[in-house]
């Protein structure tokens with residue numbers, strides 16, 4: 721994404737981007753949620769909890785898990801589901817998740833979000849059905865994340881619809 725200040729010749733003052741507690745101030749698409757994970761390091765390695773129903777972070781149970789890798793610089797998407805919510809957990813690498821709210825009944829219809837997660841700031845990201853998403857590896861090593869969708873994958877009839885990265889529906893362009 722090209723930042724506004726990169727296009728201007730007069731200096732622009734930074735607006736607030738995060739609260740003192742570190743929470744982003746930009747509005748999220750309705751139903752999109754991020755839960756920051758805690759990684760416990762010690763001299764042997766680390767431990768990081770991925771998903772716990774006790775967090776009540778999402779009402780639906782854990783029914784299916786798969787892992788995804790993305791090679792440096794590559795983008796997977798745009799994808800949208802009609803039936804399932806995605807619940808992504810970033811494990812390794814640096815992820816840029818771009819989301820577009822395509823639900824006409826949504827209070828945030830048309831809104832675009834960029835959500836960044838990396839192995840130093842892991843998290844759980846909920847992407848509701850009807851929200852387009854494209855995931856880019858903006859790091860230098862393979863990106864690894866887990867998806868725990870609210871429905872198992874239907875191999876004979878996938879709940880997955882795609883648009884090309886450049887299309888006339890989603891007002892976002894990935895830098896080339």
Ligand SMILES: Cc1cn([C@H]2C[C@H](O)[C@@H](COP(=O)(O)OP(=O)(O)O[C@H]3O[C@@H](C)C(=O)[C@@H](O)[C@H]3O)O2)c(=O)[nH]c1=O
Nearest residue numbers: 786788796797798799806853854855867872873875880
């Ligand atoms: C999702 C999935 C795919 N597959 C198969 C189908 C296909 O032959 C191969 C690759 O699948 P796909 O092309 O759907 O995978 P891909 O396009 O890499 O899908 C990914 O896209 C990004 C944007 C995401 O959000 C991820 O959750 C994931 O769905 O793996 C399974 O066997 N089980 C599964 O659960």
